[in-house]
Amino acid sequence: MEESQKVRIAAVADIHVRETDKGKWADYFKEVSEQADVLLICGDLTDTGDEMEAEVLSDELKHCKIPVVAVLGNHDYEKNRHKLIRQVVQKENVHVLDGEAVVIKGVGFAGVKGFGGGFDNYMLSMFGEGAMKAFVQEAVDEALHLDRALARLDADHEDIKKIVLLHYAPIKDTIVGEPEAIYPFLGSSRLADPLRRRNVLAAFHGHAHIGTLEGEIGGSVKVFNVAKHILTKAGYAQPYFVYEV
Numbered sequence: 001m002e003e004s005q006k007v008r009i010a011a012v013a014d015i016h017v018r019e020t021d022k023g024k025w026a027d028y029f030k031e032v033s034e035q036a037d038v039l040l041i042c043g044d045l046t047d048t049g050d051e052m053e054a055e056v057l058s059d060e061l062k063h064c065k066i067p068v069v070a071v072l073g074n075h076d077y078e079k080n081r082h083k084l085i086r087q088v089v090q091k092e093n094v095h096v097l098d099g100e101a102v103v104i105k106g107v108g109f110a111g112v113k114g115f116g117g118g119f120d121n122y123m124l125s126m127f128g129e130g131a132m133k134a135f136v137q138e139a140v141d142e143a144l145h146l147d148r149a150l151a152r153l154d155a156d157h158e159d160i161k162k163i164v165l166l167h168y169a170p171i172k173d174t175i176v177g178e179p180e181a182i183y184p185f186l187g188s189s190r191l192a193d194p195l196r197r198r199n200v201l202a203a204f205h206g207h208a209h210i211g212t213l214e215g216e217i218g219g220s221v222k223v224f225n226v227a228k229h230i231l232t233k234a235g236y237a238q239p240y241f242v243y244e245v
Contacts (some may be wrong), residue, residue, distance in 0.1 A: 007037050013206020042206045103153070111140060171217055
């Protein structure tokens with residue numbers, strides 16, 4: 001990618017599309033298409049994890065004229081129909097990532113849902129009951145899937161600029177504002193390690209509706225909580241955040 005070429009990335013999370021939303025998102029996706037080159041949707045595409053909600057979203061995305069990259073969120077898993085939701089939404093111009101990566105306009109995008117587990121010194125450890133170990137293992141697996149996706153980008157594209165999509169937070173800074181008691185269910189520091197080691201430029205997530213818009217990892221990796229609720233509260237007329245690479 002030439003140094004002078006800029007790619008405008010629009011990002012949002014937690015759009016929670018319902019069956020009654022037909023026609024609601026058309027103008028939104030039209031405007032995003034004019035203001036950005038790529039749209040990221042960082043989880044909770046649907047409200048109750050129903051494939052009919054995904055059908056509505058798929059129809060609304062026909063108004064989006066730029067590539068879309070997405071990951072699923074916890075709401076999309078609610079009815080155990082997440083595979084159907086991914087199948088419905090994913091099209092030629094819509095990429096739903098789950099441990100995969102895609103290159104668009106010279107930028108590499110890697111995505112996983114992520115999981116909870118807590119942050120820093122309060123991160124849950126692999127100890128105790130089987131249920132607790134399984135909870136921690138889920139976060140470990142998600143971090144490993146993300147690392148592999150980023151490794152593939154590095155192997156196939158030398159010095160590519162890398163952007164990550166998550167639903168769960170990789171750092172505590174962008175969930176500040178939520179009750180501390182639920183921090184372990186909003187993200188995990190295990191997700192931060194691949195971002196740091198693989199020299200990711202920026203990561204986008206949602207899930208924490210009353211968190212904080214911006215944070216960073218080690219002074220080098222920008223992290224943005226782009227939950228629609230946060231963007232609306234911050235005064236964005238249309239809830240999408242634009243980041244230029």
